[in-house]
Amino acid sequence: MSLTCVDCSSHFAELDAPIKCDSCSGAFHTKCAKLSNTEIKCLSLKNRSLKYFCSTCEQGLKELPELKLLIRKLLVEVEGLKNCPLQRPNDGVCNEFIINEINERNRRAANLICYNVIESDSNQSDVRIAHDRDQMITQLWQHIFKSFYKSLKAQENISW
Ligand SMILES: [Zn+2]
Numbered sequence: 598m599s600l601t602c603v604d605c606s607s608h609f610a611e612l613d614a615p616i617k618c619d620s621c622s623g624a625f626h627t628k629c630a631k632l633s634n635t636e637i638k639c640l641s642l643k644n645r646s647l648k649y650f651c652s653t654c655e656q657g658l659k660e661l662p663e664l665k666l667l668i669r670k671l672l673v674e675v676e677g678l679k680n681c682p683l684q685r686p687n688d689g690v691c692n693e694f695i696i697n698e699i700n701e702r703n704r705r706a707a708n709l710i711c712y713n714v715i716e717s718d719s720n721q722s723d724v725r726i727a728h729d730r731d732q733m734i735t736q737l738w739q740h741i742f743k744s745f746y747k748s749l750k751a752q753e754n755i756s757w
């Protein structure tokens with residue numbers, strides 16, 4: 598039998614059945630496992646309810662609740678970072694940009710682009726606005742009259 602004790606690294610005698618750790622499956626001499634005779638008897642029962650954990654595994658099990666607590670704390674921190682806008686400056690800038698763009702489009706929704714409008718040289722904004730309005734009305738009427746005249750001409754050319 599090539600099985601050796603995890604604790605002392607020596608082989609098992611024929612009558613010394615190894616005690617196996619229920620976590621890492623490592624084999625131990627009964628004396629190396631430092632178990633009482635009652636514990637050894639309980640562990641050798643077929644339908645045993647007692648479990649044996651070697652000292653390394655037992656240490657790990659003791660640390661498990663601490664690790665669970667640490668993971669929970671970290672998860673809370675991660676969630677906090679996700680919801681904090683200051684931690685995500687790119688998203689903040691992006692949202693602001695989109696909102697500004699929407700507002701700007703709404704503001705210009707009724708805008709009309711007009712070319713060849715002679716600019717007023719007044720430094721009063723209301724005078725400039727009135728000037729631009731007059732210029733646009735004049736141009737629009739000219740355009741309407743030209744179109745109307747063209748369509749009249751076109752009708753004249755049709756032989757009735
Ligand atoms: Zn041993």
Ligand SMILES: [Zn+2]
Pocket residue numbers: 618619620621622623650651652653654655
């Ligand atoms: Zn173990």
